[in-house]
Amino acid sequence: MSSPNETGLPEGWEVRRSNTKNLPYYFHPETKDSRWEPPVGTDPDKLKAYMANKHSSTRLPNPASFEVPEGKIRAAHLLVKHRDSRRPASWREAKITRSSAEAMEIIKDYESKIQKGETTLSELATTESDCSSARKGGDLGFFGKGDMQKEFEDAAFNLEKGAVSGIVSTASGLHLIQRLE
Template identity: 45%
Template sequence: MSEWVVRMSNSKGMPYFYNTTTKQSVWEAPSGLSKEQVQALPGAQEYLSGSASGGGGAAGQIRASHLLIKHKDSRRPSSWKEANITRTKEEAINTLREYQAQIGSSTDTFAELAREHSDCSSHAHDGDLGWFGRGQMQKAFEDGAYALEAGQISDVISSDSGVHLILRTG
């Protein structure tokens, strides 16, 4: 049996391969393993979404997390936190800028703040939206997410849902 397993990086939010014998970790599938062997590794079904390389979902898909702050002009001005959101868009942007300053480039802080403060139900998963492709998200959000490299955090992005910080994770 292989000593390789698939794990999820807490800092990057991306899957990696870990050798339980040598304690080595790598981002790409270990050489010498077939696609079928990689898919059979412990953790592969949970973290690889059908990819043998650990690179993610189906072709053209990306993975992202976000921290959403809604405002009174959002398409649904309510959330798990507030039944009736009355803040202005400017107030929402200011709040998000405060979070942005706390986050810096820390994906761990991003996840913590998304869990505590995001107005999206994805807060329960540290803001993780999973894998998605073109045409599945609102255009402004999609354009912002696709413009990022894995591990990068966007500036404030406005969509019909509210204002977001986006962390591309895959």
């Protein structure tokens, strides 16, 4: 178990790994409370550093090791939430208070860095995405038509393999999407 000083979590909370989703989550053994988002009182900078070092994986599966399911694509994304998002909380922040304009500035900066080749979507998603898929470099796995929000789905299905979308707005927040398969 890691100390609160290392994880940034409030006293009594720890990071565990889900057996079913193989993703980290937050657990308080005394109260038996568990959640995907960090508890109130978390230090987001310490948690971000801890999760990047201990619980993230930017390694994507070898494409030769599986077949693409018919009618499905595989994509990764980087999500920036704002206070008007349908769930204004994430693994990085228990309560997201930034405005949609502030979120737009943040994601424009990420988009610029990716376009300039300074970083990849997967690298940025690992530490900056407000989605739990950050632990997998933003990889959402395979999905078909009707599985995602319409705006997200339309953008993802219209991308060529390897391409990164422009900024896509959904009820969840602002996304950059990369089609993987």
